[in-house]
Amino acid sequence: MRSYRIALLPGDGIGPEVMEAAVHVLQAAAREYQFELSWLPALVGGAAIDACGKALPETTLEICQQSHAIFLGAVGGPKWESLPPEAQPERASLLPLRKFFGLYANLRPVTFYPELGPVSPLKEERLGKGTDILVVRELTGGLYFGEPKGIYPTGHGTERAVDTLVYETEEIERISRLAMKIAQARKRKLTVVDKANVLQSSLLWRKVLNRVAQEFPEVSLEFLYVDNAALQLVRDPRRFDVLLCENLFGDILSDELAGLAGSLGLLPSASLGSTRFGLYEPAGGSAPDIAGKGIANPLGQILSGALLFRYSLGEEEAARAIEKAVQKTLADGYRTADIATPGAHVVGTQEMAVAVAERIEPPN
Numbered sequence: 001m002r003s004y005r006i007a008l009l010p011g012d013g014i015g016p017e018v019m020e021a022a023v024h025v026l027q028a029a030a031r032e033y034q035f036e037l038s039w040l041p042a043l044v045g046g047a048a049i050d051a052c053g054k055a056l057p058e059t060t061l062e063i064c065q066q067s068h069a070i071f072l073g074a075v076g077g078p079k080w081e082s083l084p085p086e087a088q089p090e091r092a093s094l095l096p097l098r099k100f101f102g103l104y105a106n107l108r109p110v111t112f113y114p115e116l117g118p119v120s121p122l123k124e125e126r127l128g129k130g131t132d133i134l135v136v137r138e139l140t141g142g143l144y145f146g147e148p149k150g151i152y153p154t155g156h157g158t159e160r161a162v163d164t165l166v167y168e169t170e171e172i173e174r175i176s177r178l179a180m181k182i183a184q185a186r187k188r189k190l191t192v193v194d195k196a197n198v199l200q201s202s203l204l205w206r207k208v209l210n211r212v213a214q215e216f217p218e219v220s221l222e223f224l225y226v227d228n229a230a231l232q233l234v235r236d237p238r239r240f241d242v243l244l245c246e247n248l249f250g251d252i253l254s255d256e257l258a259g260l261a262g263s264l265g266l267l268p269s270a271s272l273g274s275t276r277f278g279l280y281e282p283a284g285g286s287a288p289d290i291a292g293k294g295i296a297n298p299l300g301q302i303l304s305g306a307l308l309f310r311y312s313l314g315e316e317e318a319a320r321a322i323e324k325a326v327q328k329t330l331a332d333g334y335r336t337a338d339i340a341t342p343g344a345h346v347v348g349t350q351e352m353a354v355a356v357a358e359r360i361e362p363p364n
């Protein structure tokens with residue numbers, strides 16, 4: 001039987017509960033599609049700080065290295081916000097994990113489920129039936145990692161804060177080629193989001209993209225300033241298919257898109273590098289305000305699991321079965337609180353997962 005090891009990093013806030021829900025669904029899919037999953041639990045984020053003083057312990061890294069993929073919940077919360085910035089869960093675990101494994105490509109597929117039209121802040125006629133948009137976000141460069149970075153004394157009693165937006169040719173090239181390949185396999189349209197009217201880095205992105213584009217003559221390439229992109233997305237998301245963004249722009253626009261589609265709790269993500277190994281996590285964060293209540297939406301975590309099956313395990317059929325089951329569950333009226341409309345059948349985190357698992361169809 002095919003067998004895979006998955007590093008299981010639930011983390012903080014709603015992480016553990018949506019993780020438990022997702023594992024239930026992934027197990028059900030693995031059973032149907034006849035492969036075996038072994039889960040290797042490890043500490044990350046605030047939970048790791050509490051247990052051993054470090055947000056990303058050595059043992060966690062080792063477990064990840066021994067696995068086919070990392071399945072992560074969320075990190076961070078108010079409890080750790082008073083720590084020095086460099087020790088906080090996000091900066092001390094999530095970013096180093098992405099960097100350590102060279103996971104430069106973050107894929108965030110945004111699905112506009114027709115059933116969720118009523119919860120979208122957009123008028124339903126603007127949503128289109130089943131629009132889906134893929135955000136390709138550069139994940140290991142730009143402002144998140146650029147040096148120098150810090151708050152420095154100016155020498156006359158004040159301070160200067162510095163973040164550096166830096167990209168090298170190769171970093172742009174590899175993500176551009178990947179985005180082009182993806183666009184080619186979809187609707188052959190790639191929109192690159194930048195700020196080329198102000199930023200030098202955007203000029204280099206354009207130069208590299210125009211060169212890479214020559215390898216993909218069938219793909220139509222457009223550039224859009226990020227402020228305009230934010231506007232066009234709320235006006236008419238239907239005109240987009242694949243969006244390529246540098247790190248920070250991708251972070252921001254993917255939340256906007258998730259909101260337009262109905263909820264941040266729906267958005268999965270895959271972080272990939274140059275091998276099959278990847279890190280899979282929902283984009284929604286640890287949501288401390290609702291943690292422990294059993295009401296968080298597990299669909300972002302479940303759909304991240306589908307991406308894990310697809311990209312790291314090559315289990316495409318099982319991945320699709322999960323995505324179809326999610327669709328079916330929504331079509332059957334199941335809603336967590338974040339996507340509920342008046343009169344909806346509102347369920348908790350685990351109930352939602354059970355409903356999805358029950359709808360996984362066997363191979364045909």
Ligand code: IPM
Pocket residue numbers: 090091094251283285
């Ligand atoms: C995300 C999150 C992270 C990011 C935070 C938690 C550091 O917002 O994955 O989108 O900015 O990348």
Ligand code: MG
Pocket residue numbers: 251252255283
């Ligand atoms: Mg974000």
